[in-house]
Amino acid sequence: MLEEYFSDLLILAIPLRNKFRGISVREVALFRGSSGWSEFSPFLEYGDEEAAIWMQAALEAANSPWPDLYRDQVAINATLPMVDPAKVKEILAGFPGSRTVKIKVDDFENGALLVAEVLEEDAEMRIRLDINGGWSLTQARSNLLEYHLRFGNVFDYVEQPCATLDELAEIKAEVAIPIAIDESIRKRLDSDFSTISNYADVAILKWQPSGGFKAAHRIAQEIGLPVVISSALETGIGISHGLALAASFADFNSACGLGTVALMESDVSVPTTLIRDGFLEVKRREPVDFERYLAAPERVAHWKQRILRTLEHIEGRSN
Numbered sequence: 001m002l003e004e005y006f007s008d009l010l011i012l013a014i015p016l017r018n019k020f021r022g023i024s025v026r027e028v029a030l031f032r033g034s035s036g037w038s039e040f041s042p043f044l045e046y047g048d049e050e051a052a053i054w055m056q057a058a059l060e061a062a063n064s065p066w067p068d069l070y071r072d073q074v075a076i077n078a079t080l081p082m083v084d085p086a087k088v089k090e091i092l093a094g095f096p097g098s099r100t101v102k103i104k105v106d107d108f109e110n111g112a113l114l115v116a117e118v119l120e121e122d123a124e125m126r127i128r129l130d131i132n133g134g135w136s137l138t139q140a141r142s143n144l145l146e147y148h149l150r151f152g153n154v155f156d157y158v159e160q161p162c163a164t165l166d167e168l169a170e171i172k173a174e175v176a177i178p179i180a181i182d183e184s185i186r187k188r189l190d191s192d193f194s195t196i197s198n199y200a201d202v203a204i205l206k207w208q209p210s211g212g213f214k215a216a217h218r219i220a221q222e223i224g225l226p227v228v229i230s231s232a233l234e235t236g237i238g239i240s241h242g243l244a245l246a247a248s249f250a251d252f253n254s255a256c257g258l259g260t261v262a263l264m265e266s267d268v269s270v271p272t273t274l275i276r277d278g279f280l281e282v283k284r285r286e287p288v289d290f291e292r293y294l295a296a297p298e299r300v301a302h303w304k305q306r307i308l309r310t311l312e313h314i315e316g317r318s319n
């Protein structure tokens with residue numbers, strides 16, 4: 001059954017240069033369909049129901065042409081994990097030409113040190129903070145007011161400062177920094193998005209977690225906010241589809257979070273998805289030089305089982 005869906009199935013395990021999302025190795029499945037190479041890479045802790053949405057995206061990209069594209073390159077933001085500020089310079093060097101940086105923030109002081117270090121490197125850099133829903137309403141209120149006081153208008157937006165929409169609505173009313181939502185979309189794909197503009201100013205969409213091109217466009221239309229496309233820490237293959245998604249929006253052209261292969265030891269992709277002059281080209285990509293990243297046999301067996309279960313989940317849903 002696997003062979004029916006997948007030619008050239010590759011299970012890879014690629015080390016990350018710095019821990020990101022608490023992981024130090026990224027495991028992914030790459031495969032080829034009638035339209036080209038695709039990627040299925042839900043994080044290991046995700047259950048079959050969530051993984052099925054990623055699979056829907058992976059199968060669509062493998063077997064259907066890309067949507068109509070409005071540009072052939074996409075501006076890319078740098079991505080800064082929660083690292084020692086001494087590492088900022090080296091990490092930013094992986095994103096040459098980027099005019100925007102997204103900083104993962106846990107507590108206020110660590111975040112402030114990273115913001116200060118970035119501005120020290122480049123005073124013109126636009127800054128996005130990503131809190132991943134980690135702050136209470138009280139923390140978000142005081143931290144964001146303090147960031148604004150300390151650094152002024154350097155912030156493009158703050159991504160998901162709090163977990164719930166009610167909290168976001170309060171923050172939006174009180175804080176001068178625009179609000180972007182990420183988890184509020186990704187973790188509740190079946191909800192009513194028509195009121196989201198009461199809670200946020202920008203919507204973050206991701207190719208795999210939204211369920212693919214058609215699903216992402218449907219969600220974007222319902223939300224009615226400017227969108228920014230971000231990665232799910234994919235290899236260059238998944239990133240190629242994220243780039244196509246970004247280029248398929250006629251009206252939205254701000255820097256996208258698709259430069260994340262710089263965080264990995266390799267993007268295993270040709271053409272490369274390492275950014276040049278702040279941009280990435282929108283092109284289909286193929287795996288290259290992946291041999292050293294082939295996963296151990298027991299991990300391959302794990303992924304094949306996972307893929308089969310995910311496909312069964314999709315079959316069950318459509319019957």
Ligand SMILES: [Mg+2]
Nearest residue numbers: 130132159182
């Ligand atoms: Mg986020």
